Amino acid sequence: MEQAAPTFWTKKDLIGIRELSRGEIELILDTAPQFLAVSKRISRIKRVPLLQGRLVVNWFHEPSTRTRTSFELAAKRLSADTLSMTASSSSHVKGETLHDTLANIEAMHADIIVLRHSCAGAPHMLAADHSSHIINAGDGRHEHPTQALLDAFTMRLALRENSANKDATLDGVNVALIGDVEHSRVARSNIFALTKLGAKVTVCGPVALLPAQVEKLGVRATTSLKEALCDADFIYALRIQRERQGKGLFPSLREYVKLFRIDRDSLRFAPDHALVLHPGPINRDLELSTEIADGSRSLVLQQVTNGVAIRMAVMHLLANSQSRQL
């Protein structure tokens, strides 16, 4: 059943995809193209004044390059003032609680807080008690909502560009998520987003890297890459963190490569039209071969481009929806 996207955004924060309806996800996806156009302006004035005078704080408690840069660019292209804080530069090292740090930032009239944190639920906890708009830029292994939104946007755009249907949706599309699903916030948010958008999701990886009772999230789970890829329209290679192998969750990187790497050999299991995504940064030749990462089936750099547009859309909807409602 197709639900119409709501006209207005009503939530204060973007904490996770799990809390969003299909309509809300589609509202964000449908808001993004105008911002994609801003970034691609021939006039080279890649800026709109939608957040003029607002303060966006990029608060990254965990190292991040891609996501932090993307949010910062998105804020700048909306003409916001931006401020960056890391765990080591914040009062965290002096023993201050998250609540206190945020209360202090808010005392300086911040409007949007972009939070990356190693603990699941950290943005959830802050959003409940504080008035600024909180955007979750990744919390532990819980959620990374803007990543899932940009991924869904990228897949939908690829479908629309490669078919005659300019209104194509992800309904019935097969997506295979390959690798470390258990420790991946990208995987969780993608599972929530893709299933809400009507896609059929398969997760595949070494058994210790598949979460308990993952099928209850409405996905197919398998440890056979062949089975996962056989009907995939999109193949999403997840990042393998090398330290996982040190904990004995799988025996060796060598064997991981043999069983789960996305490369020319394993792609033979997949349909010819299948396209490949990766959240970055890539461990080249570990979870994804260089040949495929740099090849014509890769959507990796489109994901990065679309990421800025999605984050512009999210910040605009959060910060400007109330005034639009008035």
Added chain:
Amino acid sequence: MSLLIKNGQIIDPANKISGLFDLLIEDGKIKEIGKELQGDDILDATGCIVSPGLVDIHCHFREPGFESKETIATGSQAAARGGVTTVVTMANTNPPIDNAGLVELVIRRAREEACIQVCPAACATKDMHGSEITEMADLKAAGAVAVTDDGKDISSSLVMRHALDYAGMVGLPFLSHSEDETLAAGGAMNEGYCATLMGLPGIPKVAEDIRTDRNIRLAELTGAHIHIQHVSTAASVEIIRLAKKRGARVTAESAPHYFSLTDEATLNFNTNAKMNPPLREQEDVEAIIEGLKDGTLDCIATDHAPHTQTEKRVEFQMAPFGITGLETSLALTMTYLVHPGHVSLEKAVELLCLGGAQVCNLDAGTLTPGACADVAVFDPQEEWTVLSEDFASRSTNSPFIDQTLKGRVRHTICKGKIIYSAP
């Protein structure tokens, strides 16, 4: 001076009494149960149950060392609000209660500050390190009623065997926190669907089960009395049931949160629903209830574990494990066991009063004439809402705040003195 409690339904499982009687208290002792008794002061208990004061054999009063969470004084006031007149306090204080001097300190502080009976448990190993066993004969002589390293298990099976050997020799029950720390390491909640949804590292049920089994088998080898604390899983209930069938000297407890909540209570990252063992799933809740019904589980104990709001108001993974329980255990037992028809009022009183007393060989939990006059008077039908500002405990880390429960303590009497009356 005597105190007469009139018109209540007296329930005293130890003496198989359940009926409308008067209860006469004289000189701090139970004098008589009968009809039409006379006394100096009269307490009308119309519509109420009159039971022995509750006995909670699993409490953390945090003193010495963590007085910002709780003290012997505030913990015993919290107990009084919950109808509890005897507690066994755990030994994971700072320093841990691992020598006779510290046992004496707790007993002295309790004598000075507590309005209820506080019976300390002492460590099973020195400094709770799980490597060298404590001087248990000395601990017992100083007044310890049990040994335990509660908060953690003893990971070496050999040390555990020696600890049980020695506890058995000196005649102290061993209170066992059964948990395989390698399987549980890093976990913040039950491993399962909810943990998967929340992206939190899980603690598998089997981490509890395999140690429940190991610890019982070591107790069987040594002949010691082992008591399994805070049973939370269906498999552990079954392990204990089978062990009892083959005659093992095993007793066990569960806590009110394990028969009233599942891991869904943590779905909003509520750190007041974070404890160890973690809240499990519906099938486990059902098995705990079954275990309480059929006698596999001997008593209800709260694992009252106060933590300050500052400590709990942090990221879920950073928050300490534990919730308070003394002020809600009776009401939760009524609400989730008695009113739905799982157990009778008599069985509930047995689980809350007599069961724990028998586990730790305490002179409590009965209304036998001559016994210490520790009495709870409660209205099983009265509804009340749990409010954090009403807690006497120094901490308010309870998942039941703002919940309406059915069953309320009206009066708590310890050694013949009314130590709490509901407003």
